[in-house]
Amino acid sequence: MQFFMFHLMPWPDVPEDFDDLSKYPSAWVTFSNRYYDPVKGHQLYNTYLDQLEYAEQLGFDGACVNEHHQNTYGTMPAPDIIAAMLTRRTRRMKIAIVGNGLPLRDHPLRVAEEIAMLDVVSGGRIISGFVRGIGNEYFSMGINPTYSQERFAEAHDLIIRAWTEDGPFQFEGKHYRVRYVNLWPRPLQKPHPPIWIPGFGSRETVEWCAHPSRKYAYMATYMPEEMIKFFFDLYRESASKHGYEASPYQMGHLIPIYVGETDKIAQEEAKSGILWLYHRGLRLKWEYVFPPGYVSVDSMKRTTANAAALDWAKMDFNYLNDKGYCIVGSPETVRQRLSAYVKELGFGLLLGLLQFGDLPHYRVVKNMELFASQVMPKLRDEFRTMQQKWLKAA
Amino acid sequence: MGHHEEFVDVRGIKIKLLRGGSGAPLLYLHGAGGAGVWLPFFDLLARDFTVLAPVHPGFAGSDGYDEIDNIHDLVFHYINLLDTLGLDSPAVVGSSLGGWLAAELTVHHRERVSKLVLIGACGLKVEGSPIADFFAPSPPELRRLVFHDAQSELATTAIPDTPSAEQLDAILRARQTAARIGWNPFMYDPKLRDRLFRIAAPTLIVWGEDDRLVPIEHAKAYQEGIANSQLATIEKSGHVPVLENPAQTARAIVQFLKS
Numbered sequence: 062m063q064f065f066m067f068h069l070m071p072w073p074d075v076p077e078d079f080d081d082l083s084k085y086p087s088a089w090v091t092f093s094n095r096y097y098d099p100v101k102g103h104q105l106y107n108t109y110l111d112q113l114e115y116a117e118q119l120g121f122d123g124a125c126v127n128e129h130h131q132n133t134y135g136t137m138p139a140p141d142i143i144a145a146m147l148t149r150r151t152r153r154m155k156i157a158i159v160g161n162g163l164p165l166r167d168h169p170l171r172v173a174e175e176i177a178m179l180d181v182v183s184g185g186r187i188i189s190g191f192v193r194g195i196g197n198e199y200f201s202m203g204i205n206p207t208y209s210q211e212r213f214a215e216a217h218d219l220i221i222r223a224w225t226e227d228g229p230f231q232f233e234g235k236h237y238r239v240r241y242v243n244l245w246p247r248p249l250q251k252p253h254p255p256i257w258i259p260g261f262g263s264r265e266t267v268e269w270c271a272h273p274s275r276k277y278a279y280m281a282t283y284m285p286e287e288m289i290k291f292f293f294d295l296y297r298e299s300a301s302k303h304g305y306e307a308s309p310y311q312m313g314h315l316i317p318i319y320v321g322e323t324d325k326i327a328q329e330e331a332k333s334g335i336l337w338l339y340h341r342g343l344r345l346k347w348e349y350v351f352p353p354g355y356v357s358v359d360s361m362k363r364t365t366a367n368a369a370a371l372d373w374a375k376m377d378f379n380y381l382n383d384k385g386y387c388i389v390g391s392p393e394t395v396r397q398r399l400s401a402y403v404k405e406l407g408f409g410l411l412l413g414l415l416q417f418g419d420l421p422h423y424r425v426v427k428n429m430e431l432f433a434s435q436v437m438p439k440l441r442d443e444f445r446t447m448q449q450k451w452l453k454a455a
Numbered sequence: 456m457g458h459h460e461e462f463v464d465v466r467g468i469k470i471k472l473l474r475g476g477s478g479a480p481l482l483y484l485h486g487a488g489g490a491g492v493w494l495p496f497f498d499l500l501a502r503d504f505t506v507l508a509p510v511h512p513g514f515a516g517s518d519g520y521d522e523i524d525n526i527h528d529l530v531f532h533y534i535n536l537l538d539t540l541g542l543d544s545p546a547v548v549g550s551s552l553g554g555w556l557a558a559e560l561t562v563h564h565r566e567r568v569s570k571l572v573l574i575g576a577c578g579l580k581v582e583g584s585p586i587a588d589f590f591a592p593s594p595p596e597l598r599r600l601v602f603h604d605a606q607s608e609l610a611t612t613a614i615p616d617t618p619s620a621e622q623l624d625a626i627l628r629a630r631q632t633a634a635r636i637g638w639n640p641f642m643y644d645p646k647l648r649d650r651l652f653r654i655a656a657p658t659l660i661v662w663g664e665d666d667r668l669v670p671i672e673h674a675k676a677y678q679e680g681i682a683n684s685q686l687a688t689i690e691k692s693g694h695v696p697v698l699e700n701p702a703q704t705a706r707a708i709v710q711f712l713k714s
Contacts, residue, residue, distance in 0.1 A: 090591075200591060205638040207631050348591050353638075354631035361627050362620075 062403065062444045064437050065157060066116035066429065067125040067315055067412040069135035070109045070143075071342055072097060073419035079341060088344040089132035089197040102136070108422050110143070112415075112429070114150050119433035123155030125315075125412055127259075128162045128192065131201040134342035141175040148183040156183060159257050159280060159412075160190020164209045165202050169216035169237060173223040173244055180248040187250070190257040190280075191217055197349040207354025212236050224253040257313065257410075260292060262367075263360065267292050271299035271307065278410060280313040283343070283373075286385040286402070289314060293406050309409030309447060314402065317387040317414040320431040324390045330424055331389045332378045337418025339373040339381060387417075392435035399436065400443055409447065411440075458493045458501070463509070466535045471516035473508040476501025480542050481712070483508040484533075486551030486575075486695070487589070487633035487642075488601075488613070489625050491516040496697040499705035503713065504546070509536060511553075513632030515625035526578075526636055526644055530559050537567055546712050548572040550697055551669070552633060552642065558677070559647065561654045571654065572708055573677055574661040575694050577642040577669050584672040586642045590634060603665040603693040613698065651680030658684040659711040661704060663692030685711075 076096060079085050085092060113124040126143045129135040137143055140158045147156050156179070161172045180187040193213045199206040215234040219242070222232065228243030248254055259280040260266045270277040279296055281289040293312050300307035317335060321327025347368070351361060369375075373386070382389050388398050399411065415432060416425040441448075458475025473493050481504035483497070491510045500506050512519025512532055523529060533556065537545070547568045549557030554576025561568040577586050587600055594616045598605040601614065618626055637643070658681045662674040671688075678684050687707040689696040696704040 199638075203639045205634065207635040207638065346591075346593070348593060353590055353627075353634035358624065358627045358631065362623060365623065 062440055062448060063122040063310070063410050064440075065123045065125045065155070065410065065412045066113060066121045067127075067159075067414045068109055068113055068137075068416055069127065069129070069342075069414065070106070070137050071338070071416075071418060072102075072105070072133040072136050073337060074098065074101060075133055075341060082344075085344070087197075087346045087349060088134055088342055090200050090346070090349050092133055094131070096133070097136075106136075109416070110146060110150075112422070112425050113143075113147055115426070115429060117151045117154040119429055120437065121154060121433065123157050123186075123188065124151075125157040125159050127159050127190070128165075128194070130162075130165070130194070130198045132197070132342075134338075141172075141179065144179055144187070145182075148179055148186070151186075153186075155186050155188055157188035157257060157412075158190055159188070159259050160192045162192050162194030162198060163216040163220075164212035165194045165198055165204055166216070169219045170223060170239065170242070170244070172216070173220040174246075176220075176254060177224065177244060177246050177248040180250055180254050181246045185249040185254075187248075187254045188257055189254040190259060191220075192259055193355075195261070195350060196352045196355045197345065199352045199355065200349055205354075206352035208236065209355050221253065224248050259315070262288070262292075262364065262371075263356065264292075264295060265360075267295045268299045271296050271303070271311070273300075273303045273305060276307075276311060278311050278313055280315055280410070280412065281408075282315045283371075283386060286406070289385075290406055293408060297407070309403075309407055312406070312408035313410030313412055314406065314408050315412040315414065316385070317417045318395060318399075318432060319387070319389045319415075319417075319420075319428050320392055320395050320436060321389075321428075322391065322431075324394050327389050327391060327394075328378070328382070331387070331420070334416075334418035334420035335381060335387050335389065336378055338414075339376065339386065342418060343373055392431055395432070396436045396439050399440060403440070403444060409444075458497070458506075463536070463539060465532060465539050468512050468519035468522060468532065469517065470512065470519070470536065471510040473497070474506070476504055476506045478504045479712075480505045480507060480545035482537075482542065482545045482547045484547065484549035484553030484556050485511065485514075486553050487629060487637070488551070488695070489514055489629040491625070494697060494701070496701035496705055499701060500548075500709065503709055507540065507542075507545070511556075511632065513628060513635070515628045520628070520632055520635075523632065523635060526556060526559055527563075529556050529636065530563055533560055534564055534567065543567070544569045546570040546572070548574065548708060549576060550574040551577060551694065552637065554578065555642065555644070555647075558651070558654070559644065561656060562647065562650045563653075565653055565655055568656050570712055571656045571658040571681075572661060572711065573658065574696060574704070575663060575666055575669050576660075576673065576677065577637070578644060579648050579673050579676050579680075580640065580643045580645055581670070581672045581676050584670040586670075586673070587668045588641070589668060590630065590638075600668050601694045603663065603691050603699055607699075609698060613695075648676060648680055651677065652682070654681045655683065657711075659708065660684055660686045661696060661707060662686065662688050663694055663696045663699065664688050664690055665692060666694045668694040687711075 319331035555578030
């Protein structure tokens, strides 16, 4: 197993009456940036960066950053910038950007260039995630959502070719046309940095990741256990249809985790932050999340039918914890639950969201330390055989 | 009044077409809300005209979503449709997105439009009076934006909180096609205003008095840009006078087209 410390860098300082939904129907798009205080932001960014850097000292395999725009849920609109800061302040751990929102960028070659720079400077420690960006961001960035899927596919192809082919070559797409593609620098890892794809419930994405020409790691996010199982099984089935066995390292699970001295202490300390994440940070408006054409009409109909599974606002803390939207408990409880998940779901990459919502710094540090000292080593031991088998295969 | 439904092959794109009435041809171009249903408004026109109401490519009933990237692709499609149907220069009536399309069609092919009617037409950039975002609102918010009377049965039927499977399909297709054409710039062509001088056809501009989606300033901008134009406002109507006040709307249009 590999363990990553995931961070969203939330802005927890919302108005006191934020739970008045008539005043604040969404934490995204329209929640005014007058509530962002740059002076406090200075302190917050640096605290969050300290936490990510600390992950290396504690023995995590890596740190994860991601891209979100114009909201209180996560203040990392430019994840490559955060990754760049970490690159020079760490020596050993991987830095995973999960990921860059390709269709939201004016030009995919900027992503190719930034990742290549980071990979070279870091000595090949970069993991490059690609995402489409969530629907909200098409409102916030003015990008036409009906081209989201084709822009993603085309940007992806251009980036991979730019990383792997000798230039200059000509690229002629529908959305991007460049006569002279000739990337300087080229990435250090060969053929290119590993690619991770966070998923949000689309079958097409899973099948695309599993294709033998890609074998990209698929990350399940904010889903209940049975939904994750469905998508990981789908991944393994797709792989075997293509004639190979999927490795656990092709599947990752992003989940908020809190470890306390006892179950009771953990629950008391984590509750506010978990509820902040699911009830406030993830306060989304349906029309924002699914702008027209962002997914196909058929997919949209399926999603409309499954809307309840993603209606986090209706879930209380115990429900969220029981159903696997978070894992909160004593070191032994967390270890047992994660061990059971790994066995049940068969994934090898654990992306622990160890800071969430308004969880204060000292508790984040305690959470990280308890996780790293009392949970991580035991899980590493337990799944060492799996690790050896698959690392050898790789 | 009788009408019938047919499917027409327009250079490889299968299009649903509603046809009814008799007399000189009148081409009706629908708005972003969707189409494919014969409206009471059409009955009022069909007494004097042969009403031809095709469904745009990408909207429920017609194919061709992937063929349309922008308003100019739709103009090209409609020239093909006029040729396919053997229409030389019909009267063209367009509502909302269809009004924008009708204006563009006439700018580019003035010889193919005898008379022009623009109803609550988007298409123009008017400083200080932007077209409202109709993709972000929830159904109740959208009803308030579109209709003069958001509580009416008409409003709740046209924009239901929980659509039937068939309605949902139509809504999703309408939204994605409208977004493809008009997400950014939002439902306008930055160059159209300076090109309106090319419209020589007599033009009637029809606007709901209470249009909150496309402000009345857009009607005035069309009126300024088109030499031979006049404005008729419709009482007790928001953005879609053909639905909210079909009688007054049809009366104004028939009178104009027959004059």
